[in-house]
Amino acid sequence: MSEKIHLRLVSPTTKKRAVNLKRLRNAEYRSREHLTPAEVRKLIEAARGNRHRLRDGTMVTLCYRHALRASEVCELEWSQVSFDEGTLYVRRAKNGKPSTHPLRGDELRMLRKIKADQQPASSFVFTSERGGPFSPASFNWMVKRAGKNANLPFQVHAHMLRHSAGYKLANDNHNLRAIQDWMGHKQISHTTRYTELSPNKFRDFWR
Helix, strand or coil, X not given: CCCCCCCCCCCCCCCCCCCCCCCCCHHHHCCCCCCCHHHHHHHHHHHCCCCXXXXXXXXXXXXXXXXXXXXXXXXXXXXXXXXXXXXXXXXXXXXXXXXXXXXXXHHHHHHHHHHHHCCCCCCECCECCCCCECCHHHHHHHHHHHHHHCCCCCCCCCHHHHHHHHHHHHHCCCCHHHHHHHHCCCCHHHCHHHHHHXXXXXXXXXX
């Protein structure tokens, strides 16, 4: 007959840690969801300080100027870039409206350099060290790191570049419908959030 084993209860020695299972509201991380043009310039310069300076700087620049989401810039293919016409065909995520944007001279030069240096060659514009397409998570992490290196006053994320584009265009008094088409919004109500942030409507106050 087997001998009975008496087990003794032992108090745990580890401490329970409170884990926040729910993401905090954006307002808990930062006071606004867009960057000013000066802050974007600092972010681009910080990205250009990375080891892959051309790729990272170009990605941030295109995201800002063309109001791209992280998935849109990461899924960008060479077939969407026309060097002859100097245009970028923008495919929008989230059922957004596609459009064709003009590319500025510095953008074309950066893209030509990336294409010439790309090893191995890929159908995607921006690739990782392994040659695969750059992932949105990696891009978002890169933007956060660049924001920290740029000493920006709050934590930034990739989607802030899209908001920053809308804010800049509205602040420059561009036509609201044109901004809607540039951003790829199907509903103009999504565009008016940027005009609401613009201080231009208050220019003549207190004169």
